[in-house]
Amino acid sequence: ITNLHTTFNVAFAIVNKEDEEAYTWLVERLENLRVTETVDQQICLWHVLKNVQSEVKRKWNWPDGQQPPQQALREQEEEDNHMAWQHLIDQFAEHQEPAVSYILSTYFPWRKHFLECFTRQNRNFGVRVTSRTEGSHKELKSYLLNSRAELRFLASRVEQLVKDQEASYNAKRGEEATRQLGQYSSCRWMGDLRYRLSRKALGLVAQQHRICHSRVKSDLGQTASQRRSEPPPECTGAFRHQFGLPCSHDIERKLRSNQELSYLDTHPHWHLEESLAANDPLVAIEEP
Numbered sequence: 001i002t003n004l005h006t007t008f009n010v011a012f013a014i015v016n017k018e019d020e021e022a023y024t025w026l027v028e029r030l031e032n033l034r035v036t037e038t039v040d041q042q043i044c045l046w047h048v049l050k051n052v053q054s055e056v057k058r059k060w061n062w063p064d065g066q067q068p069p070q071q072a073l074r075e076q077e078e079e080d081n082h083m084a085w086q087h088l089i090d091q092f093a094e095h096q097e098p099a100v101s102y103i104l105s106t107y108f109p110w111r112k113h114f115l116e117c118f119t120r121q122n123r124n125f126g127v128r129v130t131s132r133t134e135g136s137h138k139e140l141k142s143y144l145l146n147s148r149a150e151l152r153f154l155a156s157r158v159e160q161l162v163k164d165q166e167a168s169y170n171a172k173r174g175e176e177a178t179r180q181l182g183q184y185s186s187c188r189w190m191g192d193l194r195y196r197l198s199r200k201a202l203g204l205v206a207q208q209h210r211i212c213h214s215r216v217k218s219d220l221g222q223t224a225s226q227r228r229s230e231p232p233p234e235c236t237g238a239f240r241h242q243f244g245l246p247c248s249h250d251i252e253r254k255l256r257s258n259q260e261l262s263y264l265d266t267h268p269h270w271h272l273e274e275s276l277a278a279n280d281p282l283v284a285i286e287e288p
């Protein structure tokens with residue numbers, strides 16, 4: 001996933017079966033290409049939900065009149081999630097033994113790799129699912145005339161797909177640059193983020209700004225003892241860690257000390273190749 005949120009495939013591989021051996025081989029090839037940093041392993045949430053649903057439907061004892069609970073897989077807070085698993089065991093382990101023991105043995109040990117309350121502790125830039133890879137696979141198929149293509153033809157189609165991905169990235173880069181200057185030029189608090197980060201990243205930062213903005217504004221010109229607004233909830237560092245962008249607490253600190261954000265405090269994943277400052281008519285006005 002690029003800084004503009006488009007898809008770009010760094011590698012393609014052909015394997016004759018989808019098993020552990022083939023998967024290991026693939027990962028080793030990727031490591032040789034040095035395209036992977038140290039990464040946190042995640043399992044695709046979409047596939048987990050799909051598999052659990054179909055398996056549980058088969059194993060569920062329906063005459064019971066109860067629907068299978070989904071909370072254990074969906075609860076967003078770690079503590080609530082913990083309770084949901086406990087609830088699943090307490091309520092259903094006895095009467096729904098096959099379904100519950102299936103979930104407990106197959107998915108519970110791996111929960112930290114796909115449940116959002118855990119995976120958002122990873123530096124994953126918000127990615128939870130592998131659907132983009134599925135999408136590229138499907139797209140590549142559409143580049144082929146049929147499923148029995150010759151290897152050389154397949155290779156040339158892969159090359160074409162990558163070229164097209166690059167072209168659509170470049171087209172989007174131009175569009176996004178114009179849109180983000182229109183949208184964020186006047187946001188001085190953003191500092192050079194406006195020109196150095198992609199619009200996708202700025203959208204995330206703007207959301208964090210909204211969380212603290214009204215509080216900072218209502219405290220303006222008040223001494224600490226006069227301030228009426230609630231203090232913010234304590235910073236867990238989760239947002240900054242997951243996205244590599246300043247969280248509402250970071251922004252609040254900057255606003256209160258009358259400082260602007262700096263792109264040096266953000267993860268390079270979001271950086272644009274070239275600063276947009278030269279294209280912004282407002283820059284000339286702001287800096288005499």
Ligand SMILES: [Zn+2]
Nearest residue numbers: 235237247249
């Ligand atoms: Zn924070």
